[in-house]
Amino acid sequence: MCSGTGLSALSLTSSNASTSPTRYSSTSRSSGRDHRKYGVTDEHYTAVGNALIEALETFGGAEMWTDEVDSAWRNALAIISAAMMDAANAEDGPPAWSATVIECRPVIKGVAVVRLQLDQTMQYRAGQYVSVQVAARPRMWRYLSPATPYDGTGVLEFHVRQVTGGWVSPVMVNQTAxxxxxxxxxxxxxxxxxxxxxxxxxxxxxxxxxxxxxxILELIRRGNTRKVQLFYSGQHPCDLYDLPHLWKLAEKHPWLTIIPVSEEDENPWWHTEPEPLPPIGMARRIVGKVGKVVTSFGDWAGYDIQVVGSESMVNSTKFRLRAVGIDVDTVRNDPTY
Known part of the structure; x- marks a missing residue:
């Protein structure tokens, strides 16, 4: 049963959605586009909204479910569902793409690079992510970001980490062919x-x-000249599996700086390959927490900042950035990795 405090908190959230719709618009629109793969139609949004209102009213009771609460919830659901429907209906591509695995290459224990050939071209912005389903885990989706920009060939490259206890990622890493x-x-x-x-x-x-x-690859294609600083971190040195490739890019493009960071100075016992040495002019690996390392280089005022990693890594890095005066509301991050 909904408590008064719980219902009030939910009402406050819905009220915020009503009074500040742009704050919720981006997430709602993304969700609407993503829900197309389930076959969701406009009628489903109406049915779910009505069912939710009825459930809240029933379990909240007449004392808690006031006209104000009812109005806030209906307005919020209208805003969210409208954004989702508008985004979904604006799409002219398929709700999902079929893709064939053309390469699966382990790079370190628990991480594989998987390349796919789509059955038809899918346009996307470098930095976006997609939901992925494998045949061995039907109706179970995992979010992955393409590691290469759109090039019109229909080829996608994913870097997949096996999540301990996960249902989907172990299959992707260990059983993909x-x-x-x-x-x-x-x-x-x-x-x-x-x-x-x-x-x-x-x-x-x-x-x-x-x-x-x-x-970075898209910036190279565009002939970029702006300065790009990439702090590439991991628990162990071997977690920086893509470092040799990034070094090659930095050697060719002086505007790109790669700073390797690892929390541990040595690799785990099971990783026996030697650590690659940085080319002349490239920064050597720094040992420490990446947020602390980043802020030791300066306050980064005036930079566009993106952070991608685990939830704890993102939060701790934002904490460090806030401590040097960065408005963390301007720091961008998407789902955790």
């Missing part, structure tokens, strides 16, 4: 190359480098 069929949902997400001309600070942990890597 060339020729397998995956299903890919619509591209969504707020990350991407900003329209402004600010220099870029990118902070990644592990496979979180994928959407930032895609943006």
């Amino acid at each position: 060339v020729g397998d069929t995956w299903v890919v949902g619509s591209p969504i997400g707020a990350l991407g190359i900003p329209e402004n001309s600010k220099d870029l600070l990118m902070i990644a942990s592990g496979t979180g480098v994928a959407p930032l890597r895609a943006q």
Whole structure:
């Protein structure tokens, strides 16, 4: 049963959605585009909204379910569902794409690079992410970011980390074979190359480098000249699996700086390959928490900042950035990795 405090809190949330619709619009629109893969139609939004209102009114009781609460909820649901429906109806592509695995390459224990060939082209912004389903786990979706920008070929590259206890990622990493069929949902997400001309600070942990890597490759394609600083971090040195490739990019493009960071100075016992040495002129790996390392380089005022990694990494990095005067509301991040 809904308590008075709980219902009031929910009402406050719905009221905020009503009075500040733009705050919720981006998430709602992304969700609407993503829900197309389930076959959701406009009628479903109406039915779900009515059912939710009826349930809240029934269990909240006449004392708690006031006219004000009712109005706030109906207005909020109208705003959210309208944004979702508008975004879904504006799409002219398929609700999902079929894709064939053309490469699956383990890079370290628990991480694989998987390349797919889509059955038809899907346009997306470098930095966005998509939902992915594999045949062995039907109706179970995992969000992944393409590690390469759109190029018109229909080829997608994903960097997949096995999540301990996960249902989907272990199958993706350990059981994927060339020729397998995956299903890919619509591209969504707020990350991407900003329209402004600010220099870029990118902070990644592990496979979180994928959407930032895609943006760097897109900037190269555009002939970029703005400064880009990428702090690439992991628990161990071996977690920086894409470092040799990033070094090659930085050698060719002076505007790109790669700063490797690891929390531990040595690799785990099971990783026996030698650590790659940085080319001449490239920064050597720094040991420490990435947020602390980043802020030791300066306050980063005036930079466009993106952070991609686990929830704890994102939160701790934002905490460090706030401590040096950065407005963390301007720091962009999407789902955790």
